[in-house]
Amino acid sequence: MTVLGYLANGLVFSSIIVLGSIGLSLVYSIADFANFxxxxxxxxxxxxxLVTFGAVGGLGGAVLGLPYGFFLALVxxxxxxxxxxxxxxxxxxxxxxxxxxxxxxxxxxxxxxxRAVIQIRFGSGFTRxxxxxLRPIESLVPYGVRVTxxxxxxxxxxxxxxxxxxxxxxxxxxxRKMRAMADNPDLAxxxxxxxxxxxxxxxxxxxxxxxxxxxxxGLFNQLSPRMGFNLLLVIFAAVILGGIGSVYGAMAGGFLxxxxxQLTPFFSNVVEALPIAPNWLETVLENLISIExxxxxxxxxxxxxxxxxxxxxxxxxxx
Amino acid sequence: MDxxxxxxLLKLTGGAGVGALAGCLxxxxxxxxxxxxxxxxxxxxxxxxxxxxxxxxxxDDGGDSTDxxxxxxxxxxxxxxxxxxxxxxxxxxxxxxxxxxxxIDGRDLEIIVEDSESENQGGIAAAQKLVNxxxxxxxxxxxxxxxxLAIYESVVEGTDVVQLSQNSTGLNLTDFPGLLRMSPSGxxxxxxxxxxxTDDGYDEVAITYVNNDYGQSLTDAFVxxxxxxxxxxxxxxxxQQSYSGVISEMNSSGAxxxxxxxxxxxxxxxxxxxxxxxxxxxxxxxDSVSGxxxxxxxxxxxxxxxxxxxxxxxxxxxxxxxxxxxFEEEYGRxxxxxxxxxxxxxxxxxxxxxxADEFTGAALQETVRRVSGPEGEEATSFEAASQILxxxxxxxxxxxxxxxxxxxxxxxxxPVGFLQVLxxxxxxxxxxxxxxx
Numbered sequence: 001m002t003v004l005g006y007l008a009n010g011l012v013f014s015s016i017i018v019l020g021s022i023g024l025s026l027v028y029s030i031a032d033f034a035n036f037x038x039x040x041x042x043x044x045x046x047x048x049x050l051v052t053f054g055a056v057g058g059l060g061g062a063v064l065g066l067p068y069g070f071f072l073a074l075v076x077x078x079x080x081x082x083x084x085x086x087x088x089x090x091x092x093x094x095x096x097x098x099x100x101x102x103x104x105x106x107x108x109x110x111x112x113x114x115r116a117v118i119q120i121r122f123g124s125g126f127t128r129x130x131x132x133x134l135r136p137i138e139s140l141v142p143y144g145v146r147v148t149x150x151x152x153x154x155x156x157x158x159x160x161x162x163x164x165x166x167x168x169x170x171x172x173x174x175x176r177k178m179r180a181m182a183d184n185p186d187l188a189x190x191x192x193x194x195x196x197x198x199x200x201x202x203x204x205x206x207x208x209x210x211x212x213x214x215x216x217x218g219l220f221n222q223l224s225p226r227m228g229f230n231l232l233l234v235i236f237a238a239v240i241l242g243g244i245g246s247v248y249g250a251m252a253g254g255f256l257x258x259x260x261x262q263l264t265p266f267f268s269n270v271v272e273a274l275p276i277a278p279n280w281l282e283t284v285l286e287n288l289i290s291i292e293x294x295x296x297x298x299x300x301x302x303x304x305x306x307x308x309x310x311x312x313x314x315x316x317x318x319x
Numbered sequence: 320m321d322x323x324x325x326x327x328l329l330k331l332t333g334g335a336g337v338g339a340l341a342g343c344l345x346x347x348x349x350x351x352x353x354x355x356x357x358x359x360x361x362x363x364x365x366x367x368x369x370x371x372x373x374x375x376x377x378x379d380d381g382g383d384s385t386d387x388x389x390x391x392x393x394x395x396x397x398x399x400x401x402x403x404x405x406x407x408x409x410x411x412x413x414x415x416x417x418x419x420x421x422x423i424d425g426r427d428l429e430i431i432v433e434d435s436e437s438e439n440q441g442g443i444a445a446a447q448k449l450v451n452x453x454x455x456x457x458x459x460x461x462x463x464x465x466x467x468l469a470i471y472e473s474v475v476e477g478t479d480v481v482q483l484s485q486n487s488t489g490l491n492l493t494d495f496p497g498l499l500r501m502s503p504s505g506x507x508x509x510x511x512x513x514x515x516x517t518d519d520g521y522d523e524v525a526i527t528y529v530n531n532d533y534g535q536s537l538t539d540a541f542v543x544x545x546x547x548x549x550x551x552x553x554x555x556x557x558x559q560q561s562y563s564g565v566i567s568e569m570n571s572s573g574a575x576x577x578x579x580x581x582x583x584x585x586x587x588x589x590x591x592x593x594x595x596x597x598x599x600x601x602x603x604x605x606d607s608v609s610g611x612x613x614x615x616x617x618x619x620x621x622x623x624x625x626x627x628x629x630x631x632x633x634x635x636x637x638x639x640x641x642x643x644x645x646f647e648e649e650y651g652r653x654x655x656x657x658x659x660x661x662x663x664x665x666x667x668x669x670x671x672x673x674x675a676d677e678f679t680g681a682a683l684q685e686t687v688r689r690v691s692g693p694e695g696e697e698a699t700s701f702e703a704a705s706q707i708l709x710x711x712x713x714x715x716x717x718x719x720x721x722x723x724x725x726x727x728x729x730x731x732x733x734p735v736g737f738l739q740v741l742x743x744x745x746x747x748x749x750x751x752x753x754x755x756x
Contacts, residue, residue, distance in 0.1 A: 005567070133594055133595055151595075220560070220561070221591070222587060222591070231560055262564065292530065292554050292556065
């Protein structure tokens with residue numbers, strides 16, 4: 001496989017991580033706690049889409065190898081993930097009079113509840129969307145790029161969502177209020193912003209993006225009750241790498257972590273090819289840079305970046 | 320936000336992450352145990368509650384002057400391996416009926432069953448109760464390999480008690496010759512796979528295995544046995560969202576035969592990635608990669624031609640078929656290999672008792688291997704084997720052929736395993752061959 005091929009794989013995987021990490025970072029910047037239930041919010045989105053897609057079917061035509069019904073299911077998945085997150089905020093996080101650490105611990109409990117409910121309904125096994133898997137796009141194979149139309153759809157949809165969020169944050173009233181609140185919630189409130197309402201919208205957007213990420217994760221791989229939770233650690237790494245609380249940092253972090261994860265085989269090829277001076281160093285590197293440590297390598301790079309830039313790529317919570 | 324906030328957050332997320340991971344670890348551990356007693360392709364996952372029907376034990380024969388012979392059994396009645404426990408109980412109850420129709424020198428056989436909760440600690444407690452309070456000289460147990468070993472090391476080793484595991488397939492049990500087992504070791508699977516791949520004419524193979532004890536030990540045994548070249552050999556972690564790196568490395572290794580020693584979910588992910596990357600190879604797999612979950616979640620035709628080796632009862636043998644029809648009459652379902660192993664444990668125990676001079680551990684140690692060992696006249700049922708002994712035969716005059724295979728424990732306490740080779744044809748598993756391990 002060529003560098004291009006690895007980059008293409010990395011782009012697809014990054015898209016999913018970016019969708020997850022933006023939501024996590026948004027909620028952190030405004031609700032001010034690390035939401036451990038975020039991964040399971042992704043799972044909720046995925047399973048909602050599974051049920052919806054099962055109910056509505058293909059609806060006739062298809063785009064990029066995906067039936068129209070799937071896009072409807074995607075929208076419903078996003079909506080339900082948002083509703084569940086807002087409901088949890090209203091019923092649990094808001095009435096709880098605890099600090100951000102208390103909320104963090106609570107969110108771990110919430111994560112277990114979400115997962116348990118999904119397990120009760122769907123069992124603990126895995127499943128897939130009822131969509132015919134595709135072969136790689138023929139015209140790209142000679143370049144060593146092996147992606148399917150579904151992968152293109154994932155990257156495209158993620159790009160649309162990310163650009164949409166950018167427009168929302170930069171050019172709309174709500175976006176300005178959100179940025180104001182992230183900078184200084186007290187000042188925002190004094191200047192007449194209804195902070196509670198903005199907070200709810202933050203939940204809607206953050207959880208909605210997570211829901212979308214979950215649906216794409218299900219399409220990319222498979223659905224299981226632990227799918228979101230298993231990705232959560234990587235998403236946290238992306239968010240921290242980008243600079244926690246920063247949306248654009250989360251995008252960059254998600255992109256980097258996803259790329260590094262998928263590029264590991266390429267790195268190990270490079271190390272093998274390079275004439276590294278002391279032999280023992282080459283042996284050590286060859287043993288350490290190997291596919292089984294893909295996540296570990298991503299984390300090491302995260303640590304190195306944080307040593308150089310302690311506040312992450314995007315620095316001080318600049319939303 | 321300031322630096323302190325971020326630092327606290329990092330600490331907390333780290334701590335919580337570790338905590339959460341610790342949680343997952345314990346659950347995946349259970350899963351591993353499950354598949355190292357491996358689920359295989361047996362369709363009937365016991366979801367019914369009718370395992371407690373204890374047929375006819377003891378008391379109806381109360382007029383007899385002598386009491387029943389009591390032996391013990393540690394089973395996974397609850398916990399992560401409880402499905403195995405239910406299968407075992409059906410097999411054992413059927414075996415007790417067969418034995419007690421005839422009796423052992425006019426006495427009944429009774430099996431006291433204790434629950435291991437599928438955990439080491441529970442298994443040890445159950446075994447201690449059976450050995451120390453009930454004083455049984457013969458102990459059937461347990462399901463999970465870890466539990467069997469824990470019982471052997473902390474309760475049985477150093478005593479005369481005979482321990483015969485019904486379902487453990489872990490490779491390391493081979494290192495304990497005093498611990499017998501009825502189900503074949505995973506090593507026989509590795510050997511069978513290496514022969515299969517060699518016979519199919521591949522002299523290069525790429526392997527990926529699940530990064531735990533099960534995957535590692537099976538792979539090591541395979542690499543030892545395989546004559547060709549292993550051009551790629553790499554572990555992968557469970558429950559990853561993508562294995563495209565592993566797949567592309569296997570592809571660039573140039574091997575045409577790919578061997579997967581992993582679990583169903585991981586394997587299904589890999590197959591989908593192979594399919595959507597357009598790679599082609601001949602697949603081979605250990606029994607843990609086969610199952611309906613894989614068939615349902617992979618594209619039609621994507622694994623056609625794949626060959627898998629699974630432990631299996633010799634289902635074409637006449638004695639197995641009569642066992643299966645009795646089983647179906649009794650329980651309304653097809654038996655699994657795991658029930659057959661448990662059935663043979665009980666029959667083997669009954670024959671050992673009948674052949675022994677006295678009902679003690681030391682005497683049973685003498686006979687337990689010999690009644691089913693290769694010497695002597697072959698007998699395919701308890702009735703026939705018991706008749707040989709009743710006619711004055713010694714333990715070496717009878718060779719009980721179990722419904723799960725010829726048994727024939729070797730010096731390490733492992734049976735001659737019976738394995739079935741499955742091939743995926745039209746996206747379904749078809750048995751194509753049987754191998755003696």
